[in-house]
Amino acid sequence: MSKFLSLFSPRLDWRWPVRRWQRWWQGLSPVHQDRLVSIVPLISVLLFLAAIASAFTYFTQLEAQREQQEVTRDVEYAQQRLRLRLLEPHEPLQRMALQIVNQELDPFQFSTAAELLAGRFPELLAVSWLDQQDRVVATHAAALAPAQLNRSAGQPVLNEETGGALGVAREIMQPHFSRPLGGLGPDARLLLLLPLTQHGSYQGTLLVEYSLELLLRLGVPGDVRTRYAVALLDLSGNVMAGSVHQFEPDGLILLPWTGQPRSFQMAVAPVGPHLQLRATGYRISRDAAGEGFFWVVGSLSLLTIWMLLTNLRHTRRRLQAQRALQSETLFRRAMENSMLTGMRALDLNGRITYVNPAFCSMTGWSESDLVGAQAPFPYWPASDVDKLHIRLEDELSGRTNAGGFEMPVQRKNGSTFFARMYVSPLIDSQGQQTGWMTSMTDISEPKRIREELGASYRRFTTVLDTLDQAVSVAPLNSTELLFANRMYQTWFGSTADGHRQLIQLSQRSGATRPDGEDHQSDGLAGLPTDTLFEATTDHAELFLETLNKWLEVRTRYLTWVDGRLVQMVIASDITARRRAEQQAALQQERAEAASRLITMGEMASSVAHELNQPLTAISNYSSGMIARLQQQQISEAELLEVLQKTAKQAQRAGQIIQRIRAFVKRSEPTPTPSDAAQMVANAVELAEIDLRRHLVRLNTYVAARLPQLLVDPILIEQVLINLLKNAGEAIIQAQRPVGQRQVELCVTPRHIEGLPVIEFSVRDNGRGIPPEQLERIYEAFYSTKAEGMGIGLKLCRSIVESHHGRLQARNLYNGQEIMGCEFSFWIPTLAALNP
Structure with a gap:
């Protein structure tokens, strides 16, 4: 036996753990030994305090769980009693509904049976028999029922509260409990709806109304109501019956779960989630002795921890000086070794x-x-x-x-x-x-980058110096010039005066500011400038007398390299282009004058015929007066009448000549506020001469109270005369009979492209324009007439578009046959151009 024990004697020696502990302890540095000596007691006290707190918490939670289980069990028991109370009258109600369907029960007998049923079940406030239209056939209300439940026969019961429940019962054709109705307090009630059906058809409803207050009082056992605050709630948490216990702690609560009342809530079957039964305990069991013991142990533990921490702080101060030198040396060495800068x-x-x-x-x-x-x-x-x-x-x-x-x-x-x-x-x-x-x-890499940037800057300035445009950059409201290329310096020198002059002139050429703000001030200070950088470049065309040049000036806001908001100006010389545009405008004016002369040349015979009538009348009046004067057969009154007629014919001839001279006179286009009706009258007076000669009837319609137009009236009259003349020629070429030769001129106000305009339309009943030629009739020197020159419609279109309008042509159809053509153009009113 001794030999056997000697084999295990090394393992059974109690001293070997102590030796291992001693070897481990001696292997630690003095710093770590001091730290362990200070920390171990602190850890022990903390573990002891944690054990006490865990035990107290465990037993407190165990007691709370037991109380919660008891509340849950009592609420489930009370809910079962409520369920039985709700279902107990269900059988006699079903039997009553069957008797009603089988017509074994008249309204009087129904009232008697309902009264007996209400006597057995006091919670029944009213029992009503409803027909298919939800009107009362017979009803019985208890003595304690609210006044609104005392319904009379034929009275409808459908309202905002009962409508939804009646609709559900009629749809599912099954007994159905409604949600709680009647508001909060004693008037709260619950509806049971039993549909009356026969062979699957709806015959009415048996409406039973429960009092929630009586249902709670009779259905919940008394011992439950004595130990808990019992209440019936709806889905929103509103108390429909009963009461809710408001808990107010009577002292310091150590743990959260020790001071909370025990409560449980569940849905009442068979009503469903619309009706909830809730019970809250009146009393809270607290272990005052346990809490006091916990406070005493905790206070002593905290005092011990404070003493240990004080000792630990003194120990750290003693070791601080020892570690400071070592830490400083290691830090400096690490800093020197990690630096990228050579020392x-x-x-x-x-x-x-x-x-x-x-x-x-x-x-x-x-x-x-x-x-x-x-x-x-x-x-x-x-x-x-x-x-x-x-x-x-x-x-x-x-x-x-x-x-x-x-x-x-x-x-x-x-x-x-x-x-x-x-x-x-x-x-x-x-x-x-x-x-x-x-x-x-x-600095090799920064030096290389600096040299590359310098070379890039030189290339950039070389490109800008070779441009034909003047480029300058300057801050807002400053006399500093940040950049200027060679062309700018050639035109304006090396100061910012030219930059500011171009900005001022470009702003004056556009819309002026309504507040009269000085253009030199920085009106953008303090505002977000992101949208300025994303905006398109503004430009203006202006004439500089100092340079004798037309310049196109473009401005844009930029963020300079130092973060300032600056404005860049690019000025291009457009003198040659402006001179070309002026020459083109002069040629356009000459072409318009030539077109008017050609038109009047074509109308010369008609004008001569028109002048022949007043001249012949003047000659006849004069010859007659001479003859009668020689014979002394004319009185002063007759002589005055003949002279008045002669003067009228002479005035008519003079008006015709003045109208022709005004039409063919060459002048600069001068847009003025003009009356559309007057322009139409002047054009019709000249064009009607030629139309009457060819037996073409002109029908004119001009709307009343037309707004004024900002146009050159002579040019618009030229367009109208040209269109009327073309319409007459189209009718003659179509060889229409004299009775069918008709041209219509219509002038009406309209709204086109969101603008108020006046539309002029000229219709004829000629052969129209071949569809394949509609796109080419506005081309220069292209004409659909054999003797046409091809410049009339092009000039008309140019004149209309110069007045911000549009000219268009379309054929008039009768089925597939072309029955004529319509030329129309519109011009914006004076109010649309000057809003």
Whole structure:
């Protein structure tokens, strides 16, 4: 037996855990030993406090769960009693409904049976028999029922409350409980609707109304109501019957779940979720002794923790000085090793005493190669030794620039890079200077980028200087000129005066500001400018007398390189283009005058015929007066009448001649406010001469009270005369009979493209225009007439479009046959052009 125990004696030795603990403890540093000595008691006290709190919490929750289970069990029991109370009168009600359907029960007998049923079940407030139209056939209301339940025969019961329940019962054809009705308090009631059906057809409804207050009082057992606040609630949580206990704690509640009343809520069957039964306990069981014990233990534990923390703080202060030096040394070493800037220290004699790893990495020389070295240093290029010697003497004497200096550095592999050096004195702890500290930064890449940017800027300025446009950039409300190309300097010099002058003139050429704000002020200060940058470029055309040039000026807002909001101006010389436009306008005017002369030349015979009538009348009147005067057979009254007729005919001939002279007179287009009716009358007076000669009837319709137009009346009359003349020629070419030769001129106000306009339309009953030629009739020198010149319609279209209008042509059809043509054009009114 002793041999057997000796085999396991090492494992049964109680001293081996102590030895292992001693070895582990001795392996720790003094710092860690002190920390463990301070922390272990603190952890022990915290674990003890956690154990007490866990135990108290566990038993409190266990008691709360027991109470909650008891409440749940009682509510379920009460709900079963309510369910039985609701279903108990269901059988006699079904029997009563069957008797009604089988016509075994008249209204009097129904009232008697309902009264007996209400006596057995006091919670029944009313029992009503409804017909197919939801009107009362017979009813019985209990003595305690509200007044609105005392219904009379024939009275409809359909209202906002009962309508939905009656509709559901009629749809499902099954007994149905409604949601609680009648509001809150004693008037709250519940409807039971039993549809009366025979062979699947709806015959009416048996309406039973329960009092929720009596249902709660009679259905819930008394012992439950004595221990809980029992209430019936709807879906919204409103109390329909009963009461809700309002809990107010009577003292300090240690844990949240120890001070809450126990409550449970569930739906009442068979009503469904519309009716909820809720019970809340009146009393809260609290373990005052347990809570007091918890407070005592917690207070003692907190006092112990405070004492341990105080001791730990004193221990840390004692070890702080020991760790400070080590941490500072390690931090400085880590900082020097992690820096990307090369650091080099020189003594007062120019000998290298220290270099950091970044300096060695940049130069390629190791620390052993550099420390202790004197000038010339290994990283000096051979070609710059003399220059760098002078630079070193300036460093040692303190004659260096605070902004540093550039110098070439040669790596160990022979490659060279540029570095910027910054020199500062090296001061020891006694305040004495022991040398110089130099920091070195590789600037090869920034230097390359700076050179590329300089080259890019030179290319950019070269391109802009070769442009034919003047480009300038200046801040808002400033006399500073940020940029100007060569063309700008040629035109305006090197100041910002030309820039401001172009902006002012371009703003004056557009719409003026309603508030009269000075264009020189920065009206955009403080406002978001994102939309300014996304906006399209504004432009204006203006004439500079100092340059004797027409310029097209474009402006745009930009964000300058320093973040300021600036305005760029681009001015282009458009003098040649403006002169070409003026020449084209002059040619257009000459073509219009030539067209009028051609029109009058074609109408010459008609005009001569028209003038022949007043001249013949004048001659006849004169001959008659001479003959009668010679015979002395005329009185003064007759002579006056003949002279008046002669003067009238002479005035008529003069008006015809003046109208022709005004029409063919060459003048500059002068848009003026004009009357459309007067222009139509003038054009009709000239065009009707030629139309009457060819026996063509002209029907004119001009709407009353037409608004004024901003047009040149002579040009619009030219368009009307040309269209009327073309209409007459189209009728003659179609060889229409004299009775069918008819031209219609209609002038009416309309709204086109959202603008108030006046439309002029000329209709004829000629052969129309071939459909394949409709797109070409406005081309220059193209005509559908054999003797036509092809310039009339093109001029008409140009005149109409110059007045902001549109000219169009369309054929008139009778089925598939062309029965004529209509030319129409519209011009915006004066109010539309000047809103």
